[in-house]
Amino acid sequence: MYVYDKVDQKIIDERVAQYRDQTARYLAGELSEEQFLPLRLQNGLYIQRLAPMLRIAVPYGLLNTRQVRKLAWLSREYDKGYVHISTRQNVQMNWPQLPEVPDILAELAAVEMHAVQTSGNCIRNTTTDQFAGVAPDELTDPRPYCELIRQWSTFHPEFAFLPRKFKIAVCGSESDRAAIYAHDIGLELVRNDKGEIGLKVLAGGGLGRTPVIGSVICDWLAPRHMLTYLEAILRVYNQHGRRDNKYKARIKILVRAMGVDAFRAAVEKEWAAIKDGPSTLTENALAHAASFFTDPPYETLDGAAANRELADLCSEDAIFSNWVERNTREHRVDGYRSVTVSLKATGFPPGDITAEQLEQLADLADEFSFGEIRTTHQQNLVLADVRSADLHSLWQRLQPLGLATANIGYLTDMICCPGGDYCALANAKSIPVAEAIQARFDDMDYVYDLGPIDVNISGCMNACGHHHIGHIGILGVDKKGQEFYQVCLGGSQAKDASIGKILGPSFKQEDMPDVMEKILDTFVSLRAEEESFLDTYRRVGIDPFKERVYAEAD
Amino acid sequence: MPKLIKNGTIIGDNWLPADDTLEQPASNQIHTLSQWQALPEKSGSAVQLEPGDGVEPLLEHLTDIAVVAVNFPGFMDGRGFSYARELRERGYRGEIRATGHFIRDQLTYLSRVGCDAFQFADETLLEPALASLQDFSEYYQAAIDQPQPLFRRRA
The missing domain is CATH 3.90.480.20 (Sulfite Reductase Hemoprotein; domain 2)
Incomplete structure (x- = not known):
């Protein structure tokens, strides 16, 4: 790193x-x-x-x-x-x-950390794929680009008082695990016709009050131009983004108001003036950034043998097998797998971790994963480089810490903002809703049978819980001083990104587990074989869900 | 005589502040953009940019203008940061002064984008503000004060 x-x-x-x-x-x-x-x-x-x-x-x-x-x-x-x-x-x-x-x-x-620009109307922390550098479907490692953006954006003198916050995400793999379509700027590493790696640039995505999927404003940009191009986008936004209404101040509103083509033209015009200037990245700068993201000292392992041994262990222990299947994934290097440590145990606020758990996990990371831990935007932690042969020992050590919940990507692995329990902006609590849903769906066989489902919960329109891009999104709303919850279906944060559609009138907090049950029952009754929730929804539309959920309430 | 910080020290200021009620601003007066646009002779003139004005109208006369005052009616509106930097990038060499309600905690950023003079609405703020010019000694990105980004300067 x-x-x-x-x-x-x-x-x-x-x-x-x-x-x-x-x-x-x-x-x-x-x-x-x-x-x-x-x-x-x-x-x-x-x-x-x-x-x-x-x-x-x-x-x-x-x-x-x-x-x-x-x-x-x-x-x-x-x-x-x-x-x-x-x-x-x-x-x-x-x-x-x-x-x-x-x-x-x-x-x-003292440990090379800070809290710089994690809030305010400035360029925020750049995010990426939690499996950067280890994912088999990766074209190239996005982290050197992220680091160059971190340095460029840290205390940028021109862009510290923007109309509103500004978020950049970078993705370097086949499947998008960084939600780049939901960011003010999304960068995707892609090859052009000549096979050269460059950046596809998206702008104007975002969630909040007006969710928008980002638009492509440049199909392929040579990496050396990354910072000047970002600077041009920011300059257009800083000068023309609305400042009269904070709900209309994000770049997505500007891109929409100007139209994508006019916005692109404005960016190109600004860019022409600074293109090839001193902020153009040099070969050395790119190589220097890349030099920090090299492989740890992997052992040369027999991948096939490692997979066989792991399969044997799994066949002896169904609980371990569940964990391996849900919480570990394929690694680029033979004999290794990446582990997601779930912070979504039932009864604990999603994404919370205690000091003791952190310390014990640090010990485990030192022992099993080259001393590195990653955070994910789904609010879990990742040990990216674990030998398959060590998975069983690691799993046994995670269990007493309460960190072995085998639910990654499934119903109970919910994204959830801190909500009204903590946040002054929230209209409603979100943690108790997550907990009530986790408690209702405590039969893991049923949860696994449902297949992967993203459930995202936000306590207000600011959408920190990314409810618009959950397959099932839940939004806390205020109705005459009462906390209610609106449900939307069909969102997606992947490359086939979509914004969820509102199901109908909102519900009381105590009704949410029942509502979820009706939605899931509808899905189960309509799904074709192993079809996922999202695929079923996209095939049948929102009406069957609407009929079922609101039928008895009438 | 009003005072301001210029090139890191507090000095007296000969310019009269912009006043949009005047039909005939004095020759040593900072002009509002519309007053300035009506000026037949721009040589040695001073013009004030408000948020939203943009730098476009000034670009033809960059060698004539003596002072551009970038006004901050409120300190949260950051358009002026882009104005200052764009003027410098287009070759403007005269004074760029920040005026109005910016705060001393913005001096690093303002200096970096090319402001070389600072005039606070409240003059008692000038003296303590000098310290804020020293907040940082190193920067990552290219700007007007340091046109080479750190990645070109790292050994």
């Missing part, structure tokens, strides 16, 4: 000193609430319902175990002993004290 040099460290240290001074001036009354707001936001600090929330950046989801242990220590020292993995691969602390945040940031800087 990327390692700071003296300059990276200096920049981050200077930022901590700057924010320490800003916090002191705020506490002394020299900075107004209004002035301090964007400063603290751009250092990750929100003021939430019950306490501040600090969102710590995990650049493209990569952590070493030293950093993981630091997060565990910080959560004990400055918080309540647990942290939350966000839907943009970041880590959130829910109870830090505002005056102590500069100390927390200094501790983070």
